[in-house]
Every structure is written in structure tokens, then in C-alpha cells.
Amino acid sequence: MAEKSTTAQLLIGYGEDSHRLGQGHELWLGGVHVESDRGAIAHSDGDVILHALSDALLSAFALGDIGSYFPDNDPKWKGLESRVILEVVLQKVRDNGYRPGQLVAVVMLDRPKLGPSRAAIQQNLALLCGLPEKRVGLTFKTSEGLAPDHVQCRAMVYLEPIPDRQGDKG
Amino acid sequence: MAEKSTTAQLLIGYGEDSHRLGQGHELWLGGVHVESDRGAIAHSDGDVILHALSDALLSAFALGDIGSYFPDNDPKWKGLESRVILEVVLQKVRDNGYRPGQLVAVVMLDRPKLGPSRAAIQQNLALLCGLPEKRVGLTFKTSEGLAPDHVQCRAMVYLEPIPDRQGDKG
């Protein structure tokens, strides 16, 4: 017991994603459809929060990135719902004996304003990840001229061992 | 006691900020005035460290972002000192039973060189956050051509429960 240090049990993860915006595409963020005259040009639904979050979770276990599992040049994954990607990743997390403990994501998008969608995105992410809403921090920023034609996300997670389970003896 | 896991008490936060640079504007970083021929074009003083740090602290409790509390289109907040923003945010952190345990910030700016201002910025951030200076890590980078007309910051924090207090039972 004593030799099992606390810090050894904690894991962190970090991921990012970006997509170019185009007319005639839908804008999905955290599994929520956001009304917008432009959306993410992507092979999948281009949900930068779910992509960055999935990569962040994989990074914590050095399991590669979502591009390794769902290559965007494979027609099999065309139009793939990002919720499915996250579910596959969360299963890998659980298989390693862990669960998300907290997630924070910064979304960079010039318009539309995302504030009105915050509650819906937060609720959905909490639901998908099995987290209380107070553990899902969302920050919305404009690009200040640096990326007016893109939507971007950077996400951090920390993960905690599932109680009463023995995984990741690493 | 035993059921109160250590990881459940730890919180992390992440935030970022950027502003376009313009002549005739002052450059403020971490509450410190830095001599520069250009400064941040902003509704407030455009202090990217204090803005990114404030958002990082809010993100840890899913309290929204500083744009929710101090909208930049509200004339009430014109010229707002970012120190005031941080103080409001730190009070929210304390109200949740937490305090900053460590902060690290990367500032991206092509010129002037920020090395000579490092000690002053570090001291001021430590003072504002109630942290020892050794818990305030600052990295300065140039944009390598990616953003020559902007000042940017990305900041990470971790937060620890205030000892002998009971907040955030989440």
C-alpha cells in the first residue's frame, strides 16, 4: 500500500484539434449542433472539442491519436459521428482502469458567439464522460485575427483510477 | 477519510489569450508594465497573462470565462485593470475552498525581449496569487513568423484545497 504513491495514480492528458470553416457545413461542438453560417470542413463531423478531448484521453495512456484509429483518408469513416470516436476512446480508458476526473477545453472561434451554447455543450460533455458538470470547464475565445476561418480546440484532462479496480499497474 | 481520494481533491485549469499589437497602446504582462513601442489593442489593458490565468482558474470549476463576467462590448469595463479581473476570479476560487498551487504560463511575443522583465512579472504574479515565486513558471517564446503582430499567452494552473476548510464537495 505504502509503496503505491498517489502521484503514480494520477494521469494527465492534452490534445488539440482544428478545422477550416466553410459554408454548407454544419458546426458541431461537444456533440451539440450550433447554428452557424459556416461549419467545420472535415471527413467526420469536424467536432473539434470531441476530437481534442479524445486525443487528450489517448495521450494519457500513450495509445496514439484518433488519426491512428480512424484515419481520415479511409472512406469507412466518412461522416463518422465524433461521439462514436469518444465512446471508443472512453472504453480504452476504462480498460486501463481509469475514468475522466476533470476536463477543460478552450474553443477558439470568431463567430457565432458560443456563450449561449455553453450550458448545452457542458451538459452533453458531462453526460458523455460521466462527469459532474462542474468538472467540465469551457472557455470560448475569438482568434483576434489569427485564424478567422478556423475553429480550434485545446483540451486538458486529468484521469483518476476507477475505485475498487486494479488497472494500469504501470 | 480513506474514501476521500487524493485525486478527487486536485483540480487543473487551462486558459489562453491573445491580442493584436498596435502603436500607442501599452504593454502589460502579469500586471507589470513592459516598455514597448507597441502594446495590446484591447478593451481592457490587454494583459494576456492575467486574462489566460483568470480563464484557467475559472475553467477548473467550470465557472465560464472572463468574457461571461466582463463582456468586452460593455462600456462599463472599458479600460478595466486586469488585476481586478484576477481578484474577482481568485475570490471565486476561495469561495470554492481552493487556492492556486502552481501556475505556468507561456508568453509568445516577438519583441521586445521579455527576459529582463521575468523577475518582475514572476514576483507580481506570485504576490497576486499568494504563491511562492518558485511556483510561478514563465516561458517566453517568439512566434517564429506565425504571429508577429500579436501577443499571446497559454496558462496552466493546478489548484489545491485550502487546508482546514471544506469546500467543493463535488
Next chain:
Amino acid sequence: MAEKSTTAQLLIGYGEDSHRLGQGHELWLGGVHVESDRGAIAHSDGDVILHALSDALLSAFALGDIGSYFPDNDPKWKGLESRVILEVVLQKVRDNGYRPGQLVAVVMLDRPKLGPSRAAIQQNLALLCGLPEKRVGLTFKTSEGLAPDHVQCRAMVYLEPIPDRQGDKG
């Protein structure tokens, strides 16, 4: 004993780096040479993973950044192998009684595809940092048009006290 809180022992770090790409330069990532028609234009070998990682480690102890130790305008450091930078930084980490517990890095590069180099980079980083490979998370992203002529890296670390040693009483 009881007063020595667990969270006080944990440290996090964050760093980033970017270099412009040019023909006739080599591409080094995590100490591994990657075949590419373009490489990082840099004073050193331009290894963005090792630079971002070194800065992340320094940030955890507020020890400045690698630019403070190896200024890129000093001819003494021209052609410097970034592995040497990391070794110097890791010694500082150990001097403070800590060691890396986990590292995650996102590399942004449009081409070549880095997937085939993942295992080699991961192995080398694990070796350099004294970490198991499963504690070295690597994510590879393209810039989606935002930085087609740059290679970038953002890296997070967490650090744990070296058992049976007493450093960093802070």
C-alpha cells in the same frame, strides 16, 4: 507527515516550441531523425519536442526557459544537440528532488506523416526521461492550413518527487 499535503508534492509543467521549415535542413523530433524534404530552420537542431519538453520541465520549478540557458544568439550553442539541452534540464529536475512522471506532446506538422516514426520517438523520449513508454503520449496533427511552413509542439509534463529523497521543500 500529515501536514505535508500530497498535492504540494505534485508539479505540472507546460511548454511549447515552433520552427519555420526550410529545405536543406534536417528534421529532428524527440531526438529522432525523420526523413523529410524540409527541416527546422534553427540555431540548434530545431527539435521542437525536446525544446517544448525542456521548457515544460523548467516551468514546473520556475527555472526560466531554455532561451535563458542556451541563448540562440550565442555562437557557442550553434548546432547544439537538443538532447544535451534536455540532459541539462533533467539534472536540474533531479537536483530539485523530482523526476518526470508522465509527458504528453502534440506535434503539428503537415508532412511527412509522423505515424511511422511514433514508436521510435516514443522509445527515445522514454529512454531520455527515464519513463516507461506508456507514460509518453504523442499526438500528431496537421495544421489545417494555419501553419503549413512550420513544425510546432506543445508539451505537458507532470513530475513526482523522487522516493526516499528530500528536495524542493517549497
